[in-house]
Amino acid sequence: MHLTLPRLAALEPGMPLLPFELKDLEGKSASLGNLRMGAKLTAIVFWATWSENSLREIKKLMELAPLQAKGLQVIAVNAEEENPSADQLAAVRSAAKGFPAGFLALLDDHLSTFRDYGVSAVPTTFLADRNGVVVFRLAGFPVIGGERMLAYILETLEDRPIAPGPWAYRPHPRSVRYFHLARILLSKGDHEMAVHTLRRAAEIDPQYLRPPALLGDIEKAAGRFEAALAHYSQALKFDPKNPQVLTESGECLLLAGEIEKGLNQIRLALAQENDNGLIRAHLAFGLELLGKRPEADAEFKRAVAFAPRDPRIHALEGRVNERRGMKAEALAAYWQAYDLLSPASPKKEKEDKSNREETGSPKEEGSR
Amino acid sequence: MASAVSTALLITVPAFAGGGFTKAKLGEPFPEFAAKDARGAEISPQRYRDAIFVIAFVRPGQELSLRVLRDLQRIYPDLKAAGAEVVAIASERGGEKWPAIIKEHGLTFPLVADNGEKIAGLTGLVAYPTTAILSRDSILASSFLLHDYDFQKVMVDEVRGLYQKKGGKLSEEEVAKRRLEETFAEARREEERRNYRRALELYTELEKIDPEPYRISLARGEILLRLGEAAAAVEPFEKARQIHPQAARVLRGLGLAYARSGRDRDAEPLLKEAAELDPDPGPAHRELSRIYQAAGNLDQALEHAKKALAAAERRRP
Numbered sequence: 001m002h003l004t005l006p007r008l009a010a011l012e013p014g015m016p017l018l019p020f021e022l023k024d025l026e027g028k029s030a031s032l033g034n035l036r037m038g039a040k041l042t043a044i045v046f047w048a049t050w051s052e053n054s055l056r057e058i059k060k061l062m063e064l065a066p067l068q069a070k071g072l073q074v075i076a077v078n079a080e081e082e083n084p085s086a087d088q089l090a091a092v093r094s095a096a097k098g099f100p101a102g103f104l105a106l107l108d109d110h111l112s113t114f115r116d117y118g119v120s121a122v123p124t125t126f127l128a129d130r131n132g133v134v135v136f137r138l139a140g141f142p143v144i145g146g147e148r149m150l151a152y153i154l155e156t157l158e159d160r161p162i163a164p165g166p167w168a169y170r171p172h173p174r175s176v177r178y179f180h181l182a183r184i185l186l187s188k189g190d191h192e193m194a195v196h197t198l199r200r201a202a203e204i205d206p207q208y209l210r211p212p213a214l215l216g217d218i219e220k221a222a223g224r225f226e227a228a229l230a231h232y233s234q235a236l237k238f239d240p241k242n243p244q245v246l247t248e249s250g251e252c253l254l255l256a257g258e259i260e261k262g263l264n265q266i267r268l269a270l271a272q273e274n275d276n277g278l279i280r281a282h283l284a285f286g287l288e289l290l291g292k293r294p295e296a297d298a299e300f301k302r303a304v305a306f307a308p309r310d311p312r313i314h315a316l317e318g319r320v321n322e323r324r325g326m327k328a329e330a331l332a333a334y335w336q337a338y339d340l341l342s343p344a345s346p347k348k349e350k351e352d353k354s355n356r357e358e359t360g361s362p363k364e365e366g367s368r
Numbered sequence: 369m370a371s372a373v374s375t376a377l378l379i380t381v382p383a384f385a386g387g388g389f390t391k392a393k394l395g396e397p398f399p400e401f402a403a404k405d406a407r408g409a410e411i412s413p414q415r416y417r418d419a420i421f422v423i424a425f426v427r428p429g430q431e432l433s434l435r436v437l438r439d440l441q442r443i444y445p446d447l448k449a450a451g452a453e454v455v456a457i458a459s460e461r462g463g464e465k466w467p468a469i470i471k472e473h474g475l476t477f478p479l480v481a482d483n484g485e486k487i488a489g490l491t492g493l494v495a496y497p498t499t500a501i502l503s504r505d506s507i508l509a510s511s512f513l514l515h516d517y518d519f520q521k522v523m524v525d526e527v528r529g530l531y532q533k534k535g536g537k538l539s540e541e542e543v544a545k546r547r548l549e550e551t552f553a554e555a556r557r558e559e560e561r562r563n564y565r566r567a568l569e570l571y572t573e574l575e576k577i578d579p580e581p582y583r584i585s586l587a588r589g590e591i592l593l594r595l596g597e598a599a600a601a602v603e604p605f606e607k608a609r610q611i612h613p614q615a616a617r618v619l620r621g622l623g624l625a626y627a628r629s630g631r632d633r634d635a636e637p638l639l640k641e642a643a644e645l646d647p648d649p650g651p652a653h654r655e656l657s658r659i660y661q662a663a664g665n666l667d668q669a670l671e672h673a674k675k676a677l678a679a680a681e682r683r684r685p
Binding site: 189318 | 666
């Protein structure tokens with residue numbers, strides 16, 4: 001069975017922010033609609049105390065605190081753990097004490113918003129414009145993407161012209177709606193209608209890269225690699241360094257047997273987002289296909305350290321282990337991926353707690 | 369294509385009876401309120417005790433709210449003929465848009481501004497739009513959350529149904545039925561809030577009086593599974609299976625209950641069947657994977673693990 005996981009990203013540039021209602025650290029409810037009122041730009045960062053990159057990202061955003069007076073709203077959504085313990089909450093409160101006035105710290109203790117936003121790793125930062133449309137989505141602590149986002153923030157708040165680039169592009173709203181509809185159709189298993197809808201989205205806005213990228217994912221999942229690569233090429237025309245599309249295209253090349261080409265694309269993606277666990281996991285997969293097992297293992301270790309909650313990384317690990325004939329390890333990895341995708345039940349909460357007692361906190365797991 | 373888009377939107381936002389409010393309860397008197405319309409006339413259901421009242425809570429700039437208003441305007445003559453009054457209670461947010469909306473859609477029933485969202489607060493309004501129907505003695509007879517393609521028909525049928533009753537009032541039996549539905553809706557809300565123990569208490573109470581044992585047994589079983597009480601979950605699922613032996617949820621639930629209480633041999637055939645029938649076969653495959661792993665059959669365990677993963681991934685858009 002050819003197992004290829006399509007991208008999980010539920011919220012992407014060009015789409016409106018999804019509404020949410022979470023509690024702040026005092027237990028008071030806060031809704032996105034109310035928090036965003038009057039803001040020219042809204043930055044939502046998903047973070048956790050056990051993630052060093054999260055703390056770096058928060059520190060970087062804290063340096064922008066003076067820009068709050070010019071219309072920047074920063075919302076830090078803590079995704080520490082599903083049903084965090086008292087100790088974990090204490091760690092969150094302690095870290096949040098250093099937040100500047102106006103920085104909102106919210107707790108996503110069921111990871112529901114984390115999942116709704118399609119986040120699989122912390123930190124992930126969304127920057128939305130005054131209409132609540134996502135302009136940037138940054139996973140990890142990427143240097144290049146981060147600098148561009150910072151420049152965009154300054155340009156916008158100081159009413160300077162926005163430098164040309166994919167971030168400045170606004171896809172046609174109807175095209176975005178069709179794209180969103182296509183993803184829902186895919187989730188309901190209606191591939192035919194999803195493809196039709198994506199083609200319609202691409203007709204309305206030929207420069208919007210998401211529809212061809214998703215068409216590529218669909219073709220790749222069906223094993224039609226040539227068709228998939230054609231769609232990915234189309235998507236990359238508009239943003240040749242888009243790390244998500246490069247990674248998907250790179251994976252496609254790996255699966256088609258063009259391993260060096262695939263690895264080159266994945267390395268190019270990694271150059272844009274060095275801390276992206278999923279891209280590293282794809283690199284690991286490519287190295288495995290080349291027979292470079294120790295290097296593959298090292299990259300998987302780094303990938304899991306960056307994004308221990310990304311089910312796609314564990315699914316890739318499962319695939320690699322299966323390829324090596326390590327069935328028990330493959331099974332454990334697939335189960336891990338599945339359990340991360342499924343919403344927690346209280347039973348799972350019991351299981352998770354007992355796991356933590358045996359193996360330590362997520363922070364310790366992440367730094368193995 | 370445009371019709372496919374709008375159809376998809378309607379399908380994903382169905383209306384249902386009950387559940388529109390957290391404070392106003394089906395079968396109970398609706399909270400008293402009074403508000404003034406644009407002409408300064410006072411609107412209050414309690415002051416018009418001879419009328420069946422249709423109250424629509426709406427918000428400007430919201431597509432579903434506009435659909436509710438348009439539909440109510442279309443059926444307004446039918447509702448009036450059935451002895452109903454209609455009033456729209458508008459969220460004050462974006463209130464400056466209301467005059468233009470009233471004019472554009474030719475609304476002839478009153479629209480009152482809910483300053484400070486006080487009326488919404490009194491009723492515990494869950495979301496906009498919500499439409500409530502009150503009987504002649506101001507008992508909340510029905511409530512409908514959001515909008516659906518058959519909204520007009522449902523409204524007219526409900527109001528006519530009330531009109532045909534003696535004095536436009538609900539009988540004791542009808543009030544009891546509505547209270548039962550309200551309790552069921554409350555149990556569902558508690559479940560959504562993850563207050564599983566409280567939801568279980570409510571379902572257990574309902575089981576004594578609900579003439580539809582299947583849905584309660586299913587709900588009890590599923591909550592007990594969530595709470596990790598697999599052995600206790602067996603009984604309600606077995607009850608549900610006696611009523612609907614081929615229902616995928618029952619097969620899945622009972623299979624999981626058996627498996628998690630150490631009865632793998634009983635679980636396996638049920639889970640295999642559930643995996644074929646269930647629109648969400650992930651949990652069945654996941655449990656089968658564990659069963660085969662425990663039995664030392666890693667190849668089968670891997671097959672089911674991958675199927676579980678594929679199913680879980682498909683669920684996420």
